[in-house]
Amino acid sequence: MNDDERSEKMDLGKNILTFRKSLRLSQExxxxxxxxxxxxxxxxxxxxTTPDAYQLIALANALHVSLDSLVGHSQESFLVEKVTNVEEEIMKANRLLKISIYILVFVVVLLIFVFISSN
Incomplete structure (x- = not known):
């Protein structure tokens, strides 16, 4: 997720404004x-400033939206974020596995060399 997507996702103020205007409500x-x-x-x-938890609930009710929508989280974006995190963890694990294999091959070659040299 790039910075633009992150700032758009996390812009609670923009979401409040958008939902308020869509209902044609004044700030008052x-x-x-x-x-x-x-x-x-x-x-x-x-x-x-930001609303506290109780105010967020009241806002969501008054604006007729879910809390997730109000704070910019959709189920889709949540799933995309989770899948991305899992993919990153798999890539890290694969890198560690490759490094481990390289070290193992190096140790085996070194042991073979030592064994051949000693005979």
């Missing part, structure tokens, strides 16, 4: 629905 109306001020909504949308 949304704030009233979840018990915060218009300024608080503005601060969240500008990523100056």
């Amino acid at each position: 109306k949304l704030g009233d629905e979840i018990g915060v001020t218009r300024q608080t909504i503005s601060n969240w949308e500008c990523n100056l």
Whole structure:
């Protein structure tokens, strides 16, 4: 995942703004629905502050979206991230296996050389 995708995924403020506007809610109306001020909504949308867990739940309910959608996680992106992590672990394991094989071959060749030299 590149930096653009990561910042887009993690831009909670942008998501709040987008979902709020799609419902044609003002910052004041949304704030009233979840018990915060218009300024608080503005601060969240500008990523100056972030809502706490209870406020996130209230936001998701008020905006009629899941928490995952609100914070920018979809099932698809979650699965892609998990598969990518597994692939990276497999690549690391393969590199370690190759190194181990090279070391084993070197030791065997060295032992053969020592055995031949001693006879």
